[in-house]
Amino acid sequence: MRQPTSGTTVTLEPDSGPTLAELARQHGLAVSGARPSLGAYVKQLWSRRHFIWAYSNARLIAMYTNARLGQIWQVITPLANAGVYFLVFGLLLGTDRGIDNYIAYLCTGIFIFTFTQQAVTTSARSIGDNMNLIRAVHFPRASLPLTSVLVQLQQLAPSMTVLAVIMLATGEGIDFSWLLLIPALLLQTLFSGGLAMMVARWAARTSDLSQLLPFVMRTWLYSSGVFYSIDRFTGDLPGWVVTVLQFNPMAVYIDLVRYALMDSMGSPPGYLWPAAGGWAVLMGVVGFIYFWRAEEEYGRG
């Protein structure tokens, strides 16, 4: 089958154009740098799971090496954030009307939003910042935005511990509904991962995006009902705007956690869980495929 025919003596004469392609086929050579199929890509990514895990740990450790308090900042940062927003929105502007436990309400919103926000903004830099690695070693590039998401997920753990303490301190009781936190965060992670991969591809192409991203994220923050209850501020707005605000994925994920942890919130509206699941699957799948489709181009810079 694969015996060299007389035609293959041209291997010594590399100038003979089209037969090189034949020679490559005969010996089973593949086109270099070609994008793997989606299934093969998933498999490759799974085989690098140790890399993704080890890299996110390393990044987490490197993050606070220059601070004297070190890892304690993982707890101080969310607390300080919550403190600032409480001062501005709770005490000065008084957006807390109609909310029973405003401190818990606010902290939940900030911690949950910060997770996705940080995951997306750090992913936007993940390709450019790791160009040395990308040009030195072959690995599925989706590992990089996923690492950024995993770093943020690990930072969410101390935030959630702080949140639990705040809940108890402000009079919310522990019950079985707290367990709903786990599926809620899982769905949010899936959503954030998809969005992170999508943004990572955009930012790899146009580096201006990372300048623009903070403004986009801040707009999103102010429209996601972090500091106020969307229902209380939508009186004069047309119906479709209210619907958009309610189905805004970040508002959905924030409310899921609020309903899970806070007794004072009552029971969640019926659309909440389907919306959370829908956003997670949609963004996770679309973001992953979108990132994969440019896999061969990330080394170009």
Add this chain to the structure above:
Amino acid sequence: MADLLDAPASGADTRVPTVIVDNLHVVYRINTGGGGRNSPVAALRRIATRKQAPTVREVHAIRGVSFVAHRGEAIGLIGSNGSGKSTLLRAVAGLLPPRRGKVYTQGQPSLLGVNAALMNDLTGERNVVLGCLAMGMSPAEVRAKYDGIVQFSGINERDDFTSLPMRTYSSGMAARLRFSIAAAKSHDVLMIDEALATGDAAFQRRSEERVRELRAEAGTVFLVSHSNKSILDTCERSIWLESGVIRMDGPSTEVVKAYQEYANRR
């Protein structure tokens, strides 16, 4: 050494090609940054008129290169600065998409440059572990190979440098560690960009040995270097590239000699 390479050339072709480059053209766009009007107003006008920034220039770096590399070969790439050597390696590694033509390879080629550390803020130790994991090793394999890699790189000879961030390394040390990480795994196709010229004499000797070992493990090695000595020591075959075109392809002794004559004339 000679019989390894020469024997197959005499009879029918029993050599196994590992890299086939077929009429390759690479064009890339570079952001020159300087030059032109770079004020915000000018930039806005460019966006409004959808004109390309004058600071972006296209460089036709590789113009129709074709060659076949075989298993067990070590091929030197020589040529003046900017002749397209590094670009060619990147294209073979699949990191720069070709404008025209194709590159076929056996397995995944691995490119080894010396320009920078892998992850500057992390310690040498973590770079070794992460580099190996990124290449697809399992954690157990990494543990088994870790000591060998550090020892080979020799960065711990004077002090415990593995526990320091890589940005504190000298460029030679970083290059040595990078070479050691990449050389820990046997690659089907290993491409080295000036690595051998960087380390000190002892490391150069060790890395030349390692390159021989890698070749014995049935791979193909490409070496870009401005040191004619390391080309002659490591490679039997050389390709001389000038302005993105192959000037000469043949036994290293002849190609290096011709290149030296050319360089002396200029």
